[in-house]
Structures are given as structure tokens and as C-alpha cells.
Amino acid sequence: MSERGIQWFRFTAPANFYDLAGHLIPWFAALTVALFAVGLYLGLVVAPSDYQQGDSYRIIYIHVPTAWMGMFLYVLMAVYAAIGLIWRIKMADVMAKAIAPTGALFTFLSLWTGALWGRPTWGVYWVWDARLTSMLILLFLYLGYMALHAAIDDRQRASNASAVLAMVGVVNVPIIYFSVQWWNTLHQGASITVTEAPTMATIMFVTLLIMVLAAWMYSVAVVLARARVELLERERNARWVRDRLEGGQT
């Protein structure tokens, strides 16, 4: 890996990251729009309606990607937070902080769309199902992370403290999930199970995949954009910020 390989560590320097992200964001944004357009067209127009649930099932094309992203982004956030805490890489702190609002948004959307789907399917907006409950707790974990970050004025201390919280949270997520699932089966509530349709038509699966990709591209674009802003704030006294901003104005 001499001169030909990409030197990844170059991009842990804020100025280089700032430039790279600036180049990448338009691409990811364009991909987001394109994939969402294709996915929504396939999902709303092309895909057949479900023989049991009719057209109301179509919300899974939003619901499933948001739920996946909500869960996955929490893990990703904790990984970045851990990297930032252990190896003191400033960019990792920035990324962890930038991921949190997007993850919380996706978690909230998955709860919201789940409620909208539950009304015609189960007859109620909310049931204390294991998945719903653990997603709700996940949302609280995101909110706690963001609240702690906002409450501490010193940026480095805020990053480190919320990194500890994110790591504690990520250890707890499986424990919470299993205990909630267990609690649910024990209480034997209205016997509702959120099982997928036994066989999923190929077109449905492909559409879902496209929508998941779209959600990914959206996350990348938004997180990078937020990381750029955060960088400008953190490094506002640095020379590279002055160079970039003055260069942009002229």
C-alpha cells in the first residue's frame, strides 16, 4: 500500500475531510433523490397490493428502511463514539454527533409509520408489542445522547461524555430488546405478531431494497453535511476555515 493506495488517514484531518465531504454530498444527494423516486414509483404504482392487507401494506416501503436505519445508525454512532474516545480522533467525535439526529429521525419515523400501519391492520395505533416498545426505548436513548451532548459546553468533554453514554447504550440495546420481548410473551397481550408475509413477491423485495438504499444515501448525505457544519463551528479559529470561507465569498 505505498503511493497508489488511498491514504485514508488523510481524511481524519478536518480540512481534508471538509473538502472531500463537500465533493461527495451532491453525488449522494442525487442518488437519494433518484433512488427514492424509483423506489416510490415501484412501491406505490408497480408493486401489486397484498391479498390480505390491501394497499395499506405499502407503508412498509418507508417503515422497514426507517426502522433498519434507526437501529443501525445507533450502532454506527456508538462505534464512531468509541473510536473518538479511545484513539482521540476528532473526526470520529464529529461523525458520532452528526449521526445522532438522523438516527433519531429515522427511529421516530419508523414508530410513526408503524402506528399508521397498525390502525388499519390491527385496529389500534399502538400496541405494546416487543418491537414497538424497544424502538421507543431506542428513541429515548437517542434523545438522551443528544441532550447530554447539548448540556455540556466544552466540546471535547461533551463528545467524551456522550461517547460513554453511547457505548453503555449499545451494550444495553440487546438486553432491552430481549427483556422486552420476554415481557411481551409473558403478559400474553392481544396475540398480535408482526410477521412478514410468508412469501414476498420479487418486485416487493426489490422495491424494499431500493428504498433501503435510498435511506442509506440520504443518511450519508445528511450526516456528511451536518459533520461539515459541526467542523466549521469547532474549528472556527483555524486557518483552513478562514481560507475556505473567504475563498467561497469572492
Place this chain on the structure above:
Amino acid sequence: MFRPLFALLRRDLTLALRRPQDALTVVGFFVVVVALFPLGIGPDPEFLRSLAPGVLWVAALLAVMLSLERLFSDDYRDGTLEQLLLVPEPMGLLVLTKIFAHWLITGLPLVLISPLLALQLNLRPDEIATLMLALLIGTPILSLIGAIGAALTLGLRGGGVLIALLILPLYAPPLILGAGAVDAVMHGSSAQAHLSLLGAMMVFALFATPWATAAAVRIMLD
């Protein structure tokens, strides 16, 4: 090696005994919250009985949470915490000692007063025994997890409310298992599975949380 830890334990306990109102306030809160539930949902004995495990556990959980701010804040204000960081013993063990002292002052009284409240909510003797056992295993978990939140909010404005947001989601598993244990006995099955899992959780918390708390203290005093 254990001498400094004993000294710290004795110091914390002595301090608490000199100001018993702190511990008593927590117990008072627990009693008042439980007493409010019948006023809110009606005096029907059977109904209250079925709600009792959850009510008692949620009240205990809130009482522990309210007491958490005290865990480090006094030592933080007068500089003791900084001195503790300079002690050669591992910070994790020192933190664990402080948590243990805190549990003796706030958690244990909750366990001891709980039968009285359980009687008011019409629980039967075997259910009360299970409740006490579950609280005995469960309240240390609450203190251990809560200590992380207490350390992370050291010196912040509005720390008390923030602790609630940070810690309460993490309290879901002990709450489920603890209330579930009493519920199981109520429905005629054994509480052993719940209590075993609760015990496992306590061992894990005992092992892992002091280090996280120590790291948090170090960050906040940095």
C-alpha cells in the same frame, strides 16, 4: 489494598448518618408515590393487587433515580472527588465502594419498607417475599446503572432532569424482570427464571458499570 476502600465506605456512611434526612426523604418519596396510586385508580382491592408489582417497582425506580444526584455531587463540590482520582487504588473500585454505600443508605431502606406498602396493596405473604427478594437483587442494579448517569451529569445545569432522560430507558430490563417475578408468583408459577436473570444482570452490572462510571467521572473532572 482494601483498607482505603473500607475507610471510604465508613466515611460515606458516617456522612449519611449525620444527615439522615437525605435517606429518609427517599423513603418518604417512595411511600407517597405508592400511596397516590390508589387515589388515582380507585380503591378496588383486586385491581390494586394486580397493579401492585408494577406500581411498587416504578416507585422504587423513581426513588432511586431521585437519590442519584447525591451520589457524587457533594464530593464534586468540595473537591473530594478530585482527591479520590489521585488515590493509587483503581478508580473503578473506589466508585464501586461509593455506590455500595449509596445503596446501603437509599436502596436497602426501600427494600425494608416495601412489605408495608405491599400489604396496603393486598399482596399475599409469598408474593411479598418475592417482591423483597427481587428488590434486594434489583435495587443494586438501579444504583449501579444510575451511577453512570450521575457521573455524566456532574456539574451540569439541570442535571437532575437530564439523569432521568439518560437513565430511565436503561432501567427497562430490571423493571421488567423485577415486576415480572412478583407477577409470576401471583399467577401461580415460579419466579425463579426472573430472579435468575435479574441476578445475572446484577453480576454483569457489578462487573461493567463501575468502570464506565469511573471513565465518566474522569471525563467530567478533566
